[in-house]
Amino acid sequence: MAGRGRRRVGRCAPAALLAACLAACSPGADEPAPSLSTAPASPVPPAAAAAQPKPSTSAQPVAILPRDMEFRGKRLHMLTGGPEGAQAVLLLHGASFTSATWQELGTLDLLAGRGLRVVAIDLPGFGQSEETDLPPEEFLAAALPALGVARPILVSPSMSGAYSFPLLEEHPELLAGFVGVAPAGVPQWAPKLQGSPVPALVVWGTADRVFPVEQAKTLATSFKVSTELYLEGAKHPAYLDAPDAWHEGLVEFIESVGR
Numbered sequence: 001m002a003g004r005g006r007r008r009v010g011r012c013a014p015a016a017l018l019a020a021c022l023a024a025c026s027p028g029a030d031e032p033a034p035s036l037s038t039a040p041a042s043p044v045p046p047a048a049a050a051a052q053p054k055p056s057t058s059a060q061p062v063a064i065l066p067r068d069m070e071f072r073g074k075r076l077h078m079l080t081g082g083p084e085g086a087q088a089v090l091l092l093h094g095a096s097f098t099s100a101t102w103q104e105l106g107t108l109d110l111l112a113g114r115g116l117r118v119v120a121i122d123l124p125g126f127g128q129s130e131e132t133d134l135p136p137e138e139f140l141a142a143a144l145p146a147l148g149v150a151r152p153i154l155v156s157p158s159m160s161g162a163y164s165f166p167l168l169e170e171h172p173e174l175l176a177g178f179v180g181v182a183p184a185g186v187p188q189w190a191p192k193l194q195g196s197p198v199p200a201l202v203v204w205g206t207a208d209r210v211f212p213v214e215q216a217k218t219l220a221t222s223f224k225v226s227t228e229l230y231l232e233g234a235k236h237p238a239y240l241d242a243p244d245a246w247h248e249g250l251v252e253f254i255e256s257v258g259r
Contacts, residue, residue, distance in 0.1 A: 062081050064109060078122065085117070086115055087257075088116070088149035089254065090119050090120075090147070091118065092121065092164065095126075111251075119147055144174060152176060153254055155181070155250075157181035158236065165185055180202050189222075190218050195222075196223045199226070200219075201226070201227050203229045203246065204229075204231070205238030206230055207241075208234075
C-alpha cells in the first residue's frame with residue numbers, strides 16, 4: 001500500500017480529552033447505547049498471504065472466547081479468537097460500547113475466521129474491566145505486553161482516541177497499522193503525528209454529528225501511508241449503519257498491511 005487513498009461507499013491533554021469525549025459521545029448524542037443485533041458480514045476479498053501463520057483464504061468458524069486477566073491488580077476483560085502467533089488485531093471501543101459490540105457486529109468472527117488473532121478489550125472502567133491507576137495515555141503501552149499481542153493493527157473508534165493517539169506518537173514501532181473510526185482528539189493530535197510511519201485507515205460516517213467529517217482528511221494527511229473510507233449516510237458509530245462496507249474496508253486494509 002502506498003500513498004493516500006480515498007473511498008466513499010454506500011450506506012487537550014489526554015485525560016481532559018477523554019472527559020470531553022465521554023460527554024460528547026454519551027448515549028443520546030450520536031452514539032447509541034450498546035444494544036444491537038448481530039449483523040452478518042458481507043463477502044470480502046480473499047485474504048492475502050501476509051502473516052505467520054498465513055491467514056486463511058476464506059472465513060472459517062472460530063470460537064470467540066471471553067477472558068479475564070489481572071492487570072496492575074485490576075480485572076481486564078476481553079474477547080479473543082484466532083490462532084496465537086498470527087497477525088493480531090486489537091479492537092478498542094467508543095464511550096457507549098464495549099468489546100461485546102465487535103462480537104455482536106460480526107467483526108471478531110470475520111477476522112478470526114480469516115486466520116487473524118483478534119483481541120477486543122473493555123477499556124479500564126468500561127464494561128467488565130475495572131479502573132486502573134494508569135492514565136489513558138499510558139495504558140496501551142503498558143497493556144500490550146500483558147495482552148500477548150506483538151505489533152497489532154489497532155482499531156480505535158471515538159473516545160478510544162485518548163488511548164491510541166499517545167501510543168501512535170510515542171511508540172509507533174509497537175503497531176503494524178492503525179484504523180481510526182472518527183477517533184476523538186484529531187485537532188489536538190494530528191499535528192503531533194505528522195509523518196507517522198504507521199499505515200492508517202481513517203473511517204468516517206458522512207452523517208457524523210459528533211466529530212465533523214472534515215477531520216478525516218486532517219487525520220489521514222498525518223500519516224505517510226493512509227486511506228480514507230467514507231461510509232455514506234452513516235452516523236458517528238459508522239460501523240453500525242454500514243457494517244458490510246465497514247468489514248470490506250477493514251479486511252482490505254489488513255491485507256494491504258501485510259503486503
